[in-house]
Amino acid sequence: MAAEASNFLKYVDEHEEDFIQRLAKAVSIPSVSGNIGYIKDVEAMAEWLLQQLISLGVKAEKRAIGQHKLEGKDVDLPPVIIGQLGNDPNKKTLLIYGHYDVQPALYEDGWHYPCFELTQDPSGSGRMYGRGSTDDKGPIMAWLNVLEAHQKLGKELPVNLKMCFEGMEENGSENLDKFIESEKNGFFAGADCMCISDNYWLNTETPCLTYGLRGINYYEIRVNGPDRDLHSGVFGGTIHEPMTDLILLMSKLVTPAGEILIPGLKDLIAPVTDEEREKFEAIHFGVKDIHAAVGGDQTLTNDKVTTLMGRMRNPSLSLHGIEGAFSATGSKTVIPCSVKGKFSIRLVPNLTIKSVTDLVVKYLDAEFKKLGSKNRCEVVLGHGGEPWMADFTHYSYRAAHKATEDVYGQAPDYTREGGSIPVTLDFADILGLNVLLLPVGRGDDGAHSTDEKLDRDNYIRGTKLLGSYMYELAAISK
Amino acid sequence: MAAEASNFLKYVDEHEEDFIQRLAKAVSIPSVSGNIGYIKDVEAMAEWLLQQLISLGVKAEKRAIGQHKLEGKDVDLPPVIIGQLGNDPNKKTLLIYGHYDVQPALYEDGWHYPCFELTQDPSGSGRMYGRGSTDDKGPIMAWLNVLEAHQKLGKELPVNLKMCFEGMEENGSENLDKFIESEKNGFFAGADCMCISDNYWLNTETPCLTYGLRGINYYEIRVNGPDRDLHSGVFGGTIHEPMTDLILLMSKLVTPAGEILIPGLKDLIAPVTDEEREKFEAIHFGVKDIHAAVGGDQTLTNDKVTTLMGRMRNPSLSLHGIEGAFSATGSKTVIPCSVKGKFSIRLVPNLTIKSVTDLVVKYLDAEFKKLGSKNRCEVVLGHGGEPWMADFTHYSYRAAHKATEDVYGQAPDYTREGGSIPVTLDFADILGLNVLLLPVGRGDDGAHSTDEKLDRDNYIRGTKLLGSYMYELAAISK
Numbered sequence A, B: 001m002a003a004e005a006s007n008f009l010k011y012v013d014e015h016e017e018d019f020i021q022r023l024a025k026a027v028s029i030p031s032v033s034g035n036i037g038y039i040k041d042v043e044a045m046a047e048w049l050l051q052q053l054i055s056l057g058v059k060a061e062k063r064a065i066g067q068h069k070l071e072g073k074d075v076d077l078p079p080v081i082i083g084q085l086g087n088d089p090n091k092k093t094l095l096i097y098g099h100y101d102v103q104p105a106l107y108e109d110g111w112h113y114p115c116f117e118l119t120q121d122p123s124g125s126g127r128m129y130g131r132g133s134t135d136d137k138g139p140i141m142a143w144l145n146v147l148e149a150h151q152k153l154g155k156e157l158p159v160n161l162k163m164c165f166e167g168m169e170e171n172g173s174e175n176l177d178k179f180i181e182s183e184k185n186g187f188f189a190g191a192d193c194m195c196i197s198d199n200y201w202l203n204t205e206t207p208c209l210t211y212g213l214r215g216i217n218y219y220e221i222r223v224n225g226p227d228r229d230l231h232s233g234v235f236g237g238t239i240h241e242p243m244t245d246l247i248l249l250m251s252k253l254v255t256p257a258g259e260i261l262i263p264g265l266k267d268l269i270a271p272v273t274d275e276e277r278e279k280f281e282a283i284h285f286g287v288k289d290i291h292a293a294v295g296g297d298q299t300l301t302n303d304k305v306t307t308l309m310g311r312m313r314n315p316s317l318s319l320h321g322i323e324g325a326f327s328a329t330g331s332k333t334v335i336p337c338s339v340k341g342k343f344s345i346r347l348v349p350n351l352t353i354k355s356v357t358d359l360v361v362k363y364l365d366a367e368f369k370k371l372g373s374k375n376r377c378e379v380v381l382g383h384g385g386e387p388w389m390a391d392f393t394h395y396s397y398r399a400a401h402k403a404t405e406d407v408y409g410q411a412p413d414y415t416r417e418g419g420s421i422p423v424t425l426d427f428a429d430i431l432g433l434n435v436l437l438l439p440v441g442r443g444d445d446g447a448h449s450t451d452e453k454l455d456r457d458n459y460i461r462g463t464k465l466l467g468s469y470m471y472e473l474a475a476i477s478k
Ligand SMILES: [Zn+2]
Pocket: A099, A135, A136, A169, A198
């Protein structure tokens, strides 16, 4: 532990209740970015956050980033709030990100507590319920707590801090990439590394550092035949049915054991290094954790490392559904004339959007030709997102590792997310920075669900973690 | 031509306009059985038809057949109208069927003419537009025309006629089977054979007799895995996905060329007799007719007989869609936890509901076991309908053949329908009668579509055909 941090830690312990009040205030502003009815609340949240930063000594400002359509109306995008504290050329400069908007929440959805009122679990578990408690107001408040401690203690931060908080993360982060691009050589210039706290521990007990995200290619296989839907009584047995072709093509993509059948795709996967394997072996996780999460025993394997790699560092292919076919309950004897099969492939290094698409299109074109069908087939990439992986040996990760040991008394797990967090790529690619994903909350926090919560212990220790990380970052050699 | 029919035919020619007025009156009553808003019109149609029959000398009555739920309300089923004319033990007794209800029709659906007003094509083509013109009011009015001619000419019918008209055909013929059963030894006793005019020529030029219908087994393959839908980013690559299993099973049912892959199913098909093959070869039909009907060149073959047998006398398997998977436009990265694949098999002699289901379930169970999946799979028969085929060498068919030659100057095609007409089976099975399907309208009449029509020529010659059929039936040796 960096010795200078000790009075900071003491301050945190002595101000738990104040910090919880700060989070309660943040949760009480229903800053839902996806509904026009909450537009004033998003504004109010931005203003409150700005004033908090200013009162904590941050040189902060709101930045307009354009307009968008919300429920059919043209409205201003929520502002980006940027702030800076410290400008010492002898210190490292850390960039942090968070989002002050939240997912929608309605009591009728099945909440057991008021959605926008931070509620302590009456059983004394330490759970604090409320929309945004863990996603992502808790982590932002933890940073404010760190700033308050230093202000009140009259201590300078050990690093220069640059902050970027947006209010559109839950609604697509529109224009944030343009903002980052436009301020690349402005506000963002000089940042040494970046820390984002907007994901979760893999389980409920073990802190972790997250160094990778899978990308995704989403495809449609479009098979077109007759120019109208037909009755199977009249035409069944006389024509090439588009569904028959589509189902056969979709059946050739992946085996029930999850093996992707697209030739050449496996060859693109970056070889597993010894260091990576060690990180996977060290993760605190059991296959039973997945059984609990899915409500069944459908894991492909009972081996921990294989399961974790299946989720985090290997591509996967899922068949999502078919558009244009009969999909309601009951029975309908239709021969659909035009159907679109939907599937996606999760990407990992070194698969790219383009290299995978080339293989997919080539393979499916060839398989379709084999069918001898008179229908027409086309494979279309809907959207693509590249995979991301950070160098987890970077000093920022080493600093976070030490800080975790300081605060939690144990080494963190090194995890990757199976899904994507698009802002991570925007920052990493545009600014060329090492990005550390440093979660504050637990795997069962239920971001986006009913009864979203943050554990009091995670909030308080999270505050300590972020502060300690700054100290370790300042102390560590690049 | 039976000589006694000549003044009947003359009467028809002299009363074309009257007969068209009769059809116009029938079409003007919007007897839609599927909407509660038309319940009074269905009643009015039944009453009008009853009065017509009585005025034409028929001993007719309305029979209540119970209640049903229509748009959530308990209401009386439309009555069955039964009638009898003639009771001469030395004559054959013919049973006829028709339905006085119609499909819904809204001008906004794209009609070019008023839906419930018989409208002559202004171009003089002879087309008479209006809902129910061909399905099934035209054929019923043709029978009434026959009766009128005989009444006015003071002629007895050459056969005893029993009539059964229902008002629920377009809404499932509910309780009709029970009615037939209950009157098997009552009203229906003594019928020698049956004639139903409720289907259409195969094309627009050639009259036909229809002697077969395919049955149908409608199945669901239900694959269940996790107990909730999952995110493919988090769980893709770690579990057995129900969609992967389902798509693979569905891909093993039928080839793109339409060949059914269920072992043993082909062996159940009744061998083609020489007589049957001759009937198929004689049908006036070209593969281009299918191209026109489907708006594309997707026929499995260009051979006429193979195509016709594919439609009429061979089983076919169509994949209709999937319930529970993503089916909207756009993209959703869901792993559905529970999916139902829907497919149906059209049945022909000697496939039965049960024998086919046994093969299907056995095959799919075995294929699912091969997948090595931890999901659960179940194959369920939704509904089944047996195939039907009449003896087309029966004297009723021979009589209709002669009548067609009399009226149209050409031998009829012998066709089968690829779909089902459930009442046919009810009458054939319960009463044990030979049923002749004797269409009045053409293949392009558009029953159930916008701009439903009946050609004036088909209506007038149809009236002659039904009358002549009676005379030939009376004359022919059993
Ligand atoms: Zn978030």
